[in-house]
Amino acid sequence: MAHVLTLIETTPAGAAGDSAGELLAAASRLGTPVAVAAVAPGGGEPLVAGLASLGAQHIHLAESEHVGRLVGAAELEALAVAAAALEPAAILVPHSVLGREVAGRLAARLGAGLAIDAVDVRGEDRRTVATHSVFGGAYTVESTVEGGLPVITLRQGSVEDRAPAVDAPTVTREAIPADPGRFGTITAIREPSAASSRPPLRGAEKVVSGGRGLGSKEEFVLVEQLADALGAALGASRAAVDAGYVDQSAQVGQTGVTVSPKLYVALGISGAIQHRAGMQTAKTIVAINKDPDAPIFEVADFGVVGDVFTVVPQLMESLKEVAR
Numbered sequence: 001m002a003h004v005l006t007l008i009e010t011t012p013a014g015a016a017g018d019s020a021g022e023l024l025a026a027a028s029r030l031g032t033p034v035a036v037a038a039v040a041p042g043g044g045e046p047l048v049a050g051l052a053s054l055g056a057q058h059i060h061l062a063e064s065e066h067v068g069r070l071v072g073a074a075e076l077e078a079l080a081v082a083a084a085a086l087e088p089a090a091i092l093v094p095h096s097v098l099g100r101e102v103a104g105r106l107a108a109r110l111g112a113g114l115a116i117d118a119v120d121v122r123g124e125d126r127r128t129v130a131t132h133s134v135f136g137g138a139y140t141v142e143s144t145v146e147g148g149l150p151v152i153t154l155r156q157g158s159v160e161d162r163a164p165a166v167d168a169p170t171v172t173r174e175a176i177p178a179d180p181g182r183f184g185t186i187t188a189i190r191e192p193s194a195a196s197s198r199p200p201l202r203g204a205e206k207v208v209s210g211g212r213g214l215g216s217k218e219e220f221v222l223v224e225q226l227a228d229a230l231g232a233a234l235g236a237s238r239a240a241v242d243a244g245y246v247d248q249s250a251q252v253g254q255t256g257v258t259v260s261p262k263l264y265v266a267l268g269i270s271g272a273i274q275h276r277a278g279m280q281t282a283k284t285i286v287a288i289n290k291d292p293d294a295p296i297f298e299v300a301d302f303g304v305v306g307d308v309f310t311v312v313p314q315l316m317e318s319l320k321e322v323a324r
């Protein structure tokens, strides 16, 4: 089977990033999954067991001085070197800030085709077909690269399955070239201080979002309470952010975070196209809105026409009873 490379993003502490599992699962559908990680010289050993458990058949550790110093330089070089050695059928990269930077440069470097923000991939007639949710989620389209290598960025949270664990992956380690070319310089790395124990929005399995319908910052606490009752991440519409109900980091949509959770609960959100662009690929959408004509109901799997201040407390009561 052909190799399929995946770019493993690492945390500042050197662990595999959240996207590793789904990239390897997607790669395993297309061929032999290869994990490629850029690591500091001598580093990367703690990654091996985790990547094997996520289904990496081969683990390619590319040592570079530029890890943590230049944005994407080491990752780009790591993938380029692995691609030259393994002649992969496809290269999968997270659709993150770093992943997008690397994917564009890599496609230009390799003369490959670039398919961005895929929500699914599959193999068909020896080609890789990427699925994309476009125009605010209104259309689902497919892309292929004809006669060349596809570099595909995969939206985080879009692949649910996981590849079976691998007992003894092959591990290769290689020092990669020192000349970086022009890249952004990293002057400091600061871990965001966890403001709460809730899961991070990006990649969350469950998201509870609130909109302008909550009416005030004080009332927005209801959204937080339901998120906590469900163990969900907290999201918001832009109108709720602009009104100061919640921090901008919670904004879901075209100009916020794109999520693909298993469950998305929209409270007092009308469902404008710019909001839907960031959540429409959620597996199950539940909407509570007092306007029966709110556009959010067009994409909801379950809709409740009602006042959030009546319905949500009842919902939380029912959740408590189920938990008893």
Ligand code: FAD
Binding pocket: 210, 211, 212, 213, 214, 236, 237, 238, 239, 240, 251, 252, 253, 254, 255, 256, 257, 267, 268, 269, 270, 271, 272, 273, 274, 275, 278, 288, 289, 290, 291, 294, 306, 307, 308, 309
């Ligand atoms: P509204 O549209 O005001 O809807 C509030 C809803 O709450 C209504 O449907 C109402 O019926 C309901 N409601 C009111 N009270 C209650 C109650 N007590 N109980 C139940 N329901 C109630 N928006 C985003 O969300 N994310 C983006 O990333 C984003 N990017 C944008 C980019 C551009 C370039 C532009 C132009 C706009 C963008 N927007 C974005 C804004 C977007 O167009 C909408 O204005 C916004 O999503 C509306 O937020 P909302 O649904 O909370 O507010």
